Amino acid sequence: MKVLGIETSCDECAAAVVDKGIVLSNVVATQIPFHAKYQGVVPEIASRMHVRWIYGVVDRALKDGGLRPEDLEGLAVTAHPGLLGSLLVGLHFAKAFAWARNIPYIGVDHLLAHLYAARLHIKGAGDSAAYPDYPFLGLLVSGGHSAICRVDDFDRVSVLGTTIDDAVGEAFDKVAKFYGFGYPGGIAIDTLAQTGDSGAFKFPMPNLYKKGRDGKDHPYDFSYSGLKTAVVNQLEQFRVKKAEAGSGGPPETPAPSGAEAADIAASFQKTAIDILLRGLFRAAADTGISTVVAGGGVAANSYLRARLAGERGLQTIFPPLQLCGDNGAMVAGIGERYLLRGDRSSLSQTASARVRAFRKPYP
Numbered sequence: 001m002k003v004l005g006i007e008t009s010c011d012e013c014a015a016a017v018v019d020k021g022i023v024l025s026n027v028v029a030t031q032i033p034f035h036a037k038y039q040g041v042v043p044e045i046a047s048r049m050h051v052r053w054i055y056g057v058v059d060r061a062l063k064d065g066g067l068r069p070e071d072l073e074g075l076a077v078t079a080h081p082g083l084l085g086s087l088l089v090g091l092h093f094a095k096a097f098a099w100a101r102n103i104p105y106i107g108v109d110h111l112l113a114h115l116y117a118a119r120l121h122i123k124g125a126g127d128s129a130a131y132p133d134y135p136f137l138g139l140l141v142s143g144g145h146s147a148i149c150r151v152d153d154f155d156r157v158s159v160l161g162t163t164i165d166d167a168v169g170e171a172f173d174k175v176a177k178f179y180g181f182g183y184p185g186g187i188a189i190d191t192l193a194q195t196g197d198s199g200a201f202k203f204p205m206p207n208l209y210k211k212g213r214d215g216k217d218h219p220y221d222f223s224y225s226g227l228k229t230a231v232v233n234q235l236e237q238f239r240v241k242k243a244e245a246g247s248g249g250p251p252e253t254p255a256p257s258g259a260e261a262a263d264i265a266a267s268f269q270k271t272a273i274d275i276l277l278r279g280l281f282r283a284a285a286d287t288g289i290s291t292v293v294a295g296g297g298v299a300a301n302s303y304l305r306a307r308l309a310g311e312r313g314l315q316t317i318f319p320p321l322q323l324c325g326d327n328g329a330m331v332a333g334i335g336e337r338y339l340l341r342g343d344r345s346s347l348s349q350t351a352s353a354r355v356r357a358f359r360k361p362y363p
């Protein structure tokens, strides 16, 4: 079924066409240059850019797939979670398109779509990993969400553990912002860390394996605020050291550079990923599920990929790199599954900024 997928939940304006799980085209127009000077996504700018770009991005996705609008058999669009103004642009474009062409459309969840990305094949890219059978463990790691889940079907996911504060991608972005490593922070730290020593700095790994106020254990939950604070405090120590050494310059300037910066990036990255993996390994041991499917922007991280590739006893499937971050293919892919099952959204469907499904109430 030829399905057009539209994704505008944050700062990527994206559209793709998928047919039987094969990605025929995948267009991602990133707004990064427009948000870089603010070191974060500015919601109003994001919505306005989507309004400007959405038609051109969809047109390109159709042309790249060698398709005309009348070839499409269905439409899928991210309806939640995300920035409300951004979501509404994609949602209403999709509704208008579906109505005009008289084809079915479905609003999908962005996080379920991330977990679906690894199941897609890119046309002409050769053989990728085989589809894993359900159930498997889902490692959802993005800029807004981090969760370890049990996945029983493409639309049946239960959260086993989640962050109790920042998402892992958010921690990368914030550390990079404080140190001036670049924007967005994940790829900047990943690149810088390649030449760094991950043992140079010891950062804390908070252990939440203790009873919560509800009297239950939360062995798979994790936290990033302590790590973030420790890495930021280290910056203060650099400043004090440089000021004491009289190395000149006002005290606010001397962020580390060169080898020292690479060491900070590598040490932070190792700790951030190890925090995730500790929960994941516990979940695998306790559930007896040894297949892991990763998704979300942080699934592109090279240290995470290397660690899991070397982990005997666990089989991990990652999406192709271009399907880790936000994209329309994952939306079209999961949308095709819903539409084939007969699910439809109504033309009065609305968007929502948050979803409950991926939040585990912490006591």
Ligand code: KG4
Residues within 6 Å of the ligand: 010, 141, 142, 143, 144, 145, 168, 169, 170, 172, 173, 184, 185, 186, 187, 190, 296, 297, 298, 299, 300, 301, 302, 324, 325, 326
């Ligand atoms: O899934 P995504 O594109 O958007 C959300 O749904 O949030 O994820 C974006 C996040 C950002 O925090 C970005 O810094 C992070 O993914 N990211 C990475 C890498 N590439 C992107 N984090 C670590 N290593 C990377 N290579």
Ligand code: ZN
Residues within 6 Å of the ligand: 110, 114, 142, 143, 296, 297, 325, 326
């Ligand atoms: Zn995302």
